[in-house]
Amino acid sequence: MLALRPNCECCDRDLPPAPVAFICSFECTFCPDCAGGVLAGVCPNCGGELVRRPVRPDGKLAANPPSTTRVVKPGGCTPATSRPSP
Numbered sequence: 001m002l003a004l005r006p007n008c009e010c011c012d013r014d015l016p017p018a019p020v021a022f023i024c025s026f027e028c029t030f031c032p033d034c035a036g037g038v039l040a041g042v043c044p045n046c047g048g049e050l051v052r053r054p055v056r057p058d059g060k061l062a063a064n065p066p067s068t069t070r071v072v073k074p075g076g077c078t079p080a081t082s083r084p085s086p
Contacts (some may be wrong), residue, residue: 003027004066010034010077019035019055024048042080
């Protein structure tokens with residue numbers, strides 16, 4: 001199950017459990033501005049593609065709440081050095 005991390009790893013912006021977040025296959029989490037801006041859709045940690053995070057239905061949030069653990073990259077993010085293969 002996805003952790004639904006509460007913030008952007010780059011800028012520490014709060015991200016509610018709604019479709020305003022982007023994740024890679026390792027669940028690194030970013031806001032739309034960082035994902036589409038400096039990161040250009042590529043995870044700076046693994047080089048994987050950033051995709052829109054799925055929404056957990058409201059009825060499931062109470063029994064399966066989002067994570068409260070914040071992950072932030074010191075100094076913000078820089079573009080990934082490699083891009084995902086098609």
